[in-house]
Amino acid sequence: MKKYFTNIHKNKTYNLIVRVLIIFTTYYFIYAQIFKKKKLEEVVILFNEIIDQPHIYFFLTWTMLLMVVNWGIESLKWQFLINKIEKISFSKAFEAVLAGVSVALFTPNRVGEWFGRVFILDKANPWKGIVITMVGSFAQLLTTIVVGSLSLLIYIPIYYKDSDLFSNYLYFGLILIVVVIVTALILIFLNIKALPGFLTKFFEKRFPHFYEYISVISEYSTFELASVLILSFLRYCVFTLQFYIILMLFSVNLPLLQGLIIISLVFFIMTAIPTVTLAELGIRGSVSIFFIGSYFEKFGLLTDKITLGIVASSSTLWLINLAIPAIVGTFFVYRLKFFRRYKDDD
Numbered sequence: 381m382k383k384y385f386t387n388i389h390k391n392k393t394y395n396l397i398v399r400v401l402i403i404f405t406t407y408y409f410i411y412a413q414i415f416k417k418k419k420l421e422e423v424v425i426l427f428n429e430i431i432d433q434p435h436i437y438f439f440l441t442w443t444m445l446l447m448v449v450n451w452g453i454e455s456l457k458w459q460f461l462i463n464k465i466e467k468i469s470f471s472k473a474f475e476a477v478l479a480g481v482s483v484a485l486f487t488p489n490r491v492g493e494w495f496g497r498v499f500i501l502d503k504a505n506p507w508k509g510i511v512i513t514m515v516g517s518f519a520q521l522l523t524t525i526v527v528g529s530l531s532l533l534i535y536i537p538i539y540y541k542d543s544d545l546f547s548n549y550l551y552f553g554l555i556l557i558v559v560v561i562v563t564a565l566i567l568i569f570l571n572i573k574a575l576p577g578f579l580t581k582f583f584e585k586r587f588p589h590f591y592e593y594i595s596v597i598s599e600y601s602t603f604e605l606a607s608v609l610i611l612s613f614l615r616y617c618v619f620t621l622q623f624y625i626i627l628m629l630f631s632v633n634l635p636l637l638q639g640l641i642i643i644s645l646v647f648f649i650m651t652a653i654p655t656v657t658l659a660e661l662g663i664r665g666s667v668s669i670f671f672i673g674s675y676f677e678k679f680g681l682l683t684d685k686i687t688l689g690i691v692a693s694s695s696t697l698w699l700i701n702l703a704i705p706a707i708v709g710t711f712f713v714y715r716l717k718f719f720r721r722y723k724d725d726d
Contacts, residue, residue, distance in 0.1 A: 402496075403710045406482045410703050425688070430630070439629040446622040447700050451477055453615040457519075457608055458497065461512050464599050466504040476500040478709035485706045493517075500715050507593040515572065515597060519605075519612040521651060522565055527616060528648020529558045531641045539674055570605050573598045619701060620644065626696050627672070630689035634675060642671045646694075668694040 430436050452474065459473035468476075476497040483496030494517070498509030533555055576594045623646075624639045634642065649667050672690050676682035 399713050402483055402713050405486050406706055406710055409486045410706065425692075427692075436629065439625050443622055443625055443629070443696075443700055446618050446625070447704070450615055450618045450622065450701065451481075451705055453611055453618065454516075454520075457516055457611040457615070458513065460604075460611070461516050461600075461608065462501070462504075462509060464512065464596060465508050466501050468501070472500065475712040475715065478705050479712040479715070480709070481702065481705045482707075482709035482713055485702065496709075496713075500712070505593070508596045511594050511596055515600070515605075516608060516612075518569060518572075519608045520615065522569055523609065523612040523616045524647050524651050525565065526562050527613075527644045528651070529562055531644035531648065533558060534641050535645055535671075539678060566609075569609065570602050572605060573600060616647075619697075620647070622701070623693065623697050626693045626700075627689070629696075630692050632672065632686055632689040632693060634672070638675055642675060645671050664694045664698060665691045 427436075455470060455474040455477045458477055459468060459470055462468060462473070479500060480493040480496035484490035484493035486492070494510045494513045495506075497513055498504075498506040501509055536551060536554070576598050620640060620643050623643050624634070624636070627634060627639065646664070646667050649671075650664060653663055653667075668690050669687060673682055673687060676686050
């Protein structure tokens with residue numbers, strides 16, 4: 381009995397230490413990004429120029445509302461997926477997602493998001509929760525790849541039609557490659573239930589509990605996986621529209637169709653670049669300038685003010701969609717339990 385209470389005390393102490401470290405690191409990274417590295421100077425400069433214009437409040441209100449919708453859809457998707465191992469409310473899923481954003485902020489390619497979410501669960505084994513969270517992340521990544529690939533096929537003929545690098549044979553070959561890859565990825569995702577049996581052949585000897593954790597994937601039907609894809613696509617539409625509205629806020633006026641195509645390419649390229657979220661802000665700005673700037677350059681309209689507006693827009697999107705949710709998420713980090721016994725372990 382004495383050993384039991386000692387273990388409880390130790391677990392509480394360890395949990396407290398990890399929580400404090402996460403909160404401290406999250407705030408430090410946001411501080412370093414905004415103040416120490418002064419990455420958001422462009423935003424401040426342009427905001428000072430447009431602060432008296434009436435449209436700024438309209439655009440900012442919509443952008444903030446879309447941020448809530450964005451993470452709300454992600455919470456609904458995660459709740460839907462995680463209910464296979466533990467029934468949770470939407471509010472608890474929302475808290476878990478925001479806590480995950482806090483952890484993701486300082487981890488490469490946001491992998492900390494998986495761990496930040498699952499430790500809010502009360503009974504389920506966290507490793508199963510991580511596997512499930514990865515399924516949701518794969519669905520979001522797949523959406524970005526599909527839309528980005530199709531946007532690339534539209535983008536190339538418009539902007540590289542007169543380039544020496546462009547030829548009909550090369551373009552048709554690219555279409556074939558895109559169709560094959562996209563179709564294969566969608567089929568793999570919708571039939572992901574076959575993955576546990578396939579992977580177990582390679583990892584079961586080295587990791588005896590591997591199948592136990594990954595077998596949860598087999599419980600999802602094709603209809604359920606298709607539903608996850610639909611939710612991922614809805615979320616993709618939300619933050620794409622969000623970026624377009626922010627560009628309009630900073631007077632980077634793009635035709636709607638052209639803007640959505642180019643923004644999809646920005647997100648598509650960003651998925652292929654390994655980053656820590658801290659460094660992502662600078663990379664996001666560079667990628668945005670290349671693709672969005674190409675539209676204005678094509679018509680001879682690219683100016684320093686447009687370039688500054690593009691950088692300010694990408695920085696504002698980062699601030700609203702990641703920094704603010706990460707700060708809010710730190711208030712839910714205290715609910716994460718990293719050291720405890722799980723029902724599956726009994």
